[in-house]
Amino acid sequence: NAGVMQNPRHLVRRRGQEARLRCSPMKGHSHVYWYRQLPEEGLKFMVYLQKENIIDESGMPKERFSAEFPKEGPSILRIQQVVRGDSAAYFCASSPTENYGYTFGSGTRLTVV
Amino acid sequence: GEDVEQSLFLSVREGDSSVINCTYTDSSSTYLYWYKQEPGAGLQLLTYIFSNMDMKQDQRLTVLLNKKDKHLSLRIADTQTGDSAIYFCAERKGSASKIIFGSGTRLSIRP
Numbered sequence: 001n002a003g004v005m006q007n008p009r010h011l012v013r014r015r016g017q018e019a020r021l022r023c024s025p026m027k028g029h030s031h032v033y034w035y036r037q038l039p040e041e042g043l044k045f046m047v048y049l050q051k052e053n054i055i056d057e058s059g060m061p062k063e064r065f066s067a068e069f070p071k072e073g074p075s076i077l078r079i080q081q082v083v084r085g086d087s088a089a090y091f092c093a094s095s096p097t098e099n100y101g102y103t104f105g106s107g108t109r110l111t112v113v
Numbered sequence: 114g115e116d117v118e119q120s121l122f123l124s125v126r127e128g129d130s131s132v133i134n135c136t137y138t139d140s141s142s143t144y145l146y147w148y149k150q151e152p153g154a155g156l157q158l159l160t161y162i163f164s165n166m167d168m169k170q171d172q173r174l175t176v177l178l179n180k181k182d183k184h185l186s187l188r189i190a191d192t193q194t195g196d197s198a199i200y201f202c203a204e205r206k207g208s209a210s211k212i213i214f215g216s217g218t219r220l221s222i223r224p
Binding site: 041048101103104 | 144146148154155156157158161201211212213214215216217
């Protein structure tokens with residue numbers, strides 16, 4: 001079991017470009033969570049998804065950010081028209097049920113230049 | 114994580130015990146967690162405790178929960194250089210499934 005796989009590990013985008021972050025949950029896990037960690041800060045919840053459904057997106061910015069977890073393939077966090085303030089580490093976690101602890105991926109570090 | 118508060122830094126001497134403290138605000142929280150994050154890495158679940166427990170011990174780790182004061186602590190016995198990391202306290206609220214994290218405590222070890 002390869003654990004939660006995130007790619008890319010590092011992503012550099014110019015202001016105004018799009019960033020697509022991918023997360024493959026652990027085998028058998030159908031619950032996916034995205035968190036953002038700004039430099040020297042804790043993790044802030046963004047969105048919780050199950051297959052083909054967004055369960056809780058209370059932490060997602062209203063504009064430019066979207067997430068999906070299709071029936072087949074990884075979960076995608078998409079940031080359109082990136083700005084410098086989007087620079088952060090984005091972590092994905094998965095769990096087999098909603099009451100279980102999370103397993104985290106190693107994160108994608110997004111740098112907007 | 115405005116609902117979960119931790120001190121930002123802790124420095125201890127190698128071989129001593131480390132105690133990392135955390136306070137949370139939601140009395141309905143059912144699970145409380147401690148995660149460890151090493152530089153450049155993701156978060157690793159260290160241990161967790163159910164809200165109906167007072168204490169949990171796992172090798173060098175001891176978790177104490179004071180539900181009345183909403184206070185959680187993690188004690189690391191015989192602290193080693195490999196314990197240097199950021200430790201996050203987290204809670205899962207009773208009626209929702211997302212986990213809320215504190216800002217993390219950076220543990221550094223003195224020789």
